[in-house]
Amino acid sequence: MQQEDDLRGLAxxxxxxRALSILFVVINIYWFCYGAIKEWGINIGVVDKILLGFNRTAGLFTSILWTKIFAVVFLALSCLGTKGVKDEKITWNKIYVCLGVGFVFFFLNWWLLLRRYRW
Incomplete structure (x- = not known):
């Protein structure tokens, strides 16, 4: 019984x-695409004040990479703590390809922001 409780707690x-990782990605989009979000008419004043105060004390938004790195770290830690199911169709080559493509799309997309909105 104790082991089941431990497994539920770990889950x-x-x-x-994982939720923190997703939250960091959403915050990253909101912070660095604020010009587009404001242009669309979405204005959440309370969130703006919270994020400004958080940036003032923690400095998390000083660079576009910090929130992305935190998101990846929390996602990696959640993956390390979860046991996966073995699947013979998944090979190391497929994993490396997915990691490479994901790295390019997640970390090297800063040029999309430069096209229309200046930081």
Whole structure:
């Protein structure tokens, strides 16, 4: 019984870490694409004040890479704590290709922001 409770607790912690990872990505989009979001008429004043205060104390938004790095770290930690199911169709070559493509799309997309909105 104790082991089942431990596994449920670990699963909740891993889900929370995944949720934090998604939250960091959403915050990154909101912060660095604020010009487009404001142009669309979406204005959440309370969130703006919270994020400005958080940036003033923590400096998380000083660079576009910091929030992305935090998101990847929380996602990697949640993946390390979760046991996966073996699937014979997944090979190391496919994993490396997906990691490479994901790295390019996630970390090297700063030029999309430069086209229309200046930081």
């Amino acid at each position: 909740k912690v891993m889900d929370f870490m």
